[in-house]
Amino acid sequence: MIAQVGHDPLDLTLAACAIWLVLAAASLALSRRPRALRALFVGGSAGSFLFLTAGLRALFAPASHMTLPFGLPQLAFHLHLDPLAAVFVVLFGFTSVAISLFAAGYLRHEPTAHVARMAGQYHLLLAAIGLVLLADDAYVFLVAWETMAWSSYLLIISDDHMVQARRAGLLYLVTEHMGAIALMLAFGILQSATHAGLAGYAFPVMRATTLTPEMASTVFALGLFGFGAKAGFLPLHAWLPEAHPVAPSPVSALLSGVLLKLGIYGLLLVTLELLHAPLWWWGIVMLVLGLTTALFGAIYSAAQNDMKRLLSYSSIENIGLILAGIGLTVLFEAYHMASLAALALMATLYHTLNHAVFKSLLFLGTGSILHATAERNLGRLGGLIHRMPWVAALLLIGSFAAAGVPPFNGFVSEWLLLQSFLGATSFPQPYLNMAVPLGAAAVVLVAGLAAYVMVKFYGISFLGQPREPALKAAEDAGPHERTGLLLLAAGCLFLGLFPAWTVDLFRPAVAQLIGPAAAQDTLAGNVFSCRLHAATQADYRPLVVLGALALVSATLVFLLRRLAPAPLRRTDAWNGGHEARTARMQDTAEGFGQPIRHVFASFFRMQIERPAAAETTPVYASRIEDPLWYAIYLPIVRSVSRLSEWVALLRRRRIAIYLLYAFATLVILLVLTP
Amino acid sequence: MPLFAQITNMLAALFLLVGFAMLAQRRIVHLINLYALQGGILALSIVTVGYGTHQESLYLSAALNGLLKVIIIPAILYRLVRRLGLVWDRENLLRVPTLLLAGLVLNIFAFNAALPIAHLAGTINHDTFGIALASVLLSLLMMIVRTTALTQVLGFLSLENGIIFAATSVTYGMPMMIELGIALDVIVGVFILGVFFFHIRDEFDSLDLQRFDRHEE
Numbered sequence: 042m043i044a045q046v047g048h049d050p051l052d053l054t055l056a057a058c059a060i061w062l063v064l065a066a067a068s069l070a071l072s073r074r075p076r077a078l079r080a081l082f083v084g085g086s087a088g089s090f091l092f093l094t095a096g097l098r099a100l101f102a103p104a105s106h107m108t109l110p111f112g113l114p115q116l117a118f119h120l121h122l123d124p125l126a127a128v129f130v131v132l133f134g135f136t137s138v139a140i141s142l143f144a145a146g147y148l149r150h151e152p153t154a155h156v157a158r159m160a161g162q163y164h165l166l167l168a169a170i171g172l173v174l175l176a177d178d179a180y181v182f183l184v185a186w187e188t189m190a191w192s193s194y195l196l197i198i199s200d201d202h203m204v205q206a207r208r209a210g211l212l213y214l215v216t217e218h219m220g221a222i223a224l225m226l227a228f229g230i231l232q233s234a235t236h237a238g239l240a241g242y243a244f245p246v247m248r249a250t251t252l253t254p255e256m257a258s259t260v261f262a263l264g265l266f267g268f269g270a271k272a273g274f275l276p277l278h279a280w281l282p283e284a285h286p287v288a289p290s291p292v293s294a295l296l297s298g299v300l301l302k303l304g305i306y307g308l309l310l311v312t313l314e315l316l317h318a319p320l321w322w323w324g325i326v327m328l329v330l331g332l333t334t335a336l337f338g339a340i341y342s343a344a345q346n347d348m349k350r351l352l353s354y355s356s357i358e359n360i361g362l363i364l365a366g367i368g369l370t371v372l373f374e375a376y377h378m379a380s381l382a383a384l385a386l387m388a389t390l391y392h393t394l395n396h397a398v399f400k401s402l403l404f405l406g407t408g409s410i411l412h413a414t415a416e417r418n419l420g421r422l423g424g425l426i427h428r429m430p431w432v433a434a435l436l437l438i439g440s441f442a443a444a445g446v447p448p449f450n451g452f453v454s455e456w457l458l459l460q461s462f463l464g465a466t467s468f469p470q471p472y473l474n475m476a477v478p479l480g481a482a483a484v485v486l487v488a489g490l491a492a493y494v495m496v497k498f499y500g501i502s503f504l505g506q507p508r509e510p511a512l513k514a515a516e517d518a519g520p521h522e523r524t525g526l527l528l529l530a531a532g533c534l535f536l537g538l539f540p541a542w543t544v545d546l547f548r549p550a551v552a553q554l555i556g557p558a559a560a561q562d563t564l565a566g567n568v569f570s571c572r573l574h575a576a577t578q579a580d581y582r583p584l585v586v587l588g589a590l591a592l593v594s595a596t597l598v599f600l601l602r603r604l605a606p607a608p609l610r611r612t613d614a615w616n617g618g619h620e621a622r623t624a625r626m627q628d629t630a631e632g633f634g635q636p637i638r639h640v641f642a643s644f645f646r647m648q649i650e651r652p653a654a655a656e657t658t659p660v661y662a663s664r665i666e667d668p669l670w671y672a673i674y675l676p677i678v679r680s681v682s683r684l685s686e687w688v689a690l691l692r693r694r695r696i697a698i699y700l701l702y703a704f705a706t707l708v709i710l711l712v713l714t715p
Numbered sequence: 716m717p718l719f720a721q722i723t724n725m726l727a728a729l730f731l732l733v734g735f736a737m738l739a740q741r742r743i744v745h746l747i748n749l750y751a752l753q754g755g756i757l758a759l760s761i762v763t764v765g766y767g768t769h770q771e772s773l774y775l776s777a778a779l780n781g782l783l784k785v786i787i788i789p790a791i792l793y794r795l796v797r798r799l800g801l802v803w804d805r806e807n808l809l810r811v812p813t814l815l816l817a818g819l820v821l822n823i824f825a826f827n828a829a830l831p832i833a834h835l836a837g838t839i840n841h842d843t844f845g846i847a848l849a850s851v852l853l854s855l856l857m858m859i860v861r862t863t864a865l866t867q868v869l870g871f872l873s874l875e876n877g878i879i880f881a882a883t884s885v886t887y888g889m890p891m892m893i894e895l896g897i898a899l900d901v902i903v904g905v906f907i908l909g910v911f912f913f914h915i916r917d918e919f920d921s922l923d924l925q926r927f928d929r930h931e932e
Binding site: 701 | 867
């Protein structure tokens, strides 16, 4: 038995899930022992490591399947581990190793009862995520999916004395449930098309069935809605900026890094794997939706002053780019342009992995800041680089990655995405040939805004002088937290510096979804360079870029030191070379975001409070609200309450009336009988 | 037409007539008498059907129904009436002539609605299904228009009579287990309702439903 466990990656992943479940159970027994509880998280990260190694092995192994000896009558549970799932297994395994380690340190200041509750819910969530990836029939998938939804809901509201947390949790739960209903319908249609009864719920059976275009489009629309609710596409994004700030930071990292990606996994699974013959307009829908989401996220994140809100809008932006990548893949696939489809899919998967790594890093970093300063508002931070050098250095890497600066990982995937947009010039429809490359412009705009956002995030919080006296007492992160951050930062560097090795991780998945020939053909390379295509010249050499950057900066520093007319004067960065007398003279988060608020004013729903001229303590504040909240969510709420008022009219609070209803129903049914 | 079928038809007609009488009667003691009479007619009609079709199990059902509906439940209800001091029902929501006219309309409707179902049934007394359905509807009507809790319970009990009657006419009665179950439910229900009546009266000083409609909030 033991010897057998070593052989199949699927067994390893199941072992990891079992470890997490045991840890979740153990948290109940250890609920009064804080040290042991924190050790559970270290154990959880060992489980994640097992999961990660299994994923890496599964990438290069043929897909393995397993049927569990239990399940529903006539429907045993099916599990699998194919290359597509393995990509997400690796993503989840790697980020959760770091997140669990970080959590082990992060939770040391929390009350023990709180930690005990979180330890149980957290490990349950990990096991549920694992099972979502391993599921090979719709039943297991949905059970794991819903377990994931409610265990993450519990984690979001773990600060349940805060009314915002409860409200955000409810919004999340409702959105997820709407999504889950759509998914049930989608899987139901797929199952009924197989004409195989209960066995039709298994994914391989669905895969072997071809649906009529109308049916397939319905499934696609339902899937886009259902997985969009998880991933946060417009207009289902509303829960993201509410839930991320109130959740504890390791949970935000897991939400943004992994849970959103499961929406992407599900979308890939349904559109490219189960429906396997996509229609071209699906691609257009996803492309437009993706780019809109990306632009929306980028603009809104630039206007935020709460650091976790800022990062969650930035997650919306990245999810938008990923969705646009999927749209492009589907578009190419529908026109049988396999090598471009493979390129776009690789860019998509690459960006998915990148975003998981750097966004987890950034969210965990905000957790360290939050613990050290008890402050989420960027306007009250500043100068943390001196107090928290470790966190500052590691978050700098994360910020570069998120900003898409070479030679970090964000650049590689954005470059690949741009290349696949620019390659789209040979569609049989001339309109597409003209319109799709325009998407490249949108991607560039989004990338630029993302860089702006990261400058704001990093500059305001770490550079300059502390804006509040309390910040001087801030302490750097502890060893566990540092290890977690370090792992993720190392991941950012690796993914950025060795793209040719990274794309090899995605090749089996691309071969599975697009075709082996196209997968082999796209993106050749070695340690030093990554070529788009065996035949083209376009390539990217990150080590050369790194060398050149190092050389240029060394020369600049040298020249400045030698040629400077006056002796060097050191001031805090962020102050434009001037000595700021007080912290209030520095550029603020509000001030830095002002140009964006001005340029994109028509996108915002904004309220500005300007101080009166004579005020002695002037306060300037702007409040930015989501117009979609007013345009979509509130009308839905209003119509539901109007409907319930109508229903309330039926309730007349008289027993005779209720009896009359029963009587009338009986009579009507009798009339209808013949 | 064999004699016992004619007897069944006559009993069915009497059953319906008692239903109308209950609809019109406002003195509670008489209402209980009528209920006991209806139970007796039901038991007799089951015996007749049992005799005509040679099904011994129907005798047991008849005995059970007779015992319960002619003796036990009326006895409990009499006791309740005495202890609660109820004599008259309050005003109906509709006046008695209007009520009887509405009952007539319901009767015509029920006979027409029952026709297709009655044709499906292979029983010798399937013609009486319309009558059973009509008395079910009459009982529902009675529950709607009465305003005290006890008369509503009587309406409910007579509804149950109608259902048993319908079952006998379409399928020679329900399986024994179900019939026993229903009998037990009814008797337990009556006991519980008796207890509730006292509580309701203590709480509201009345068994008038119109009063505690207003307290429902």
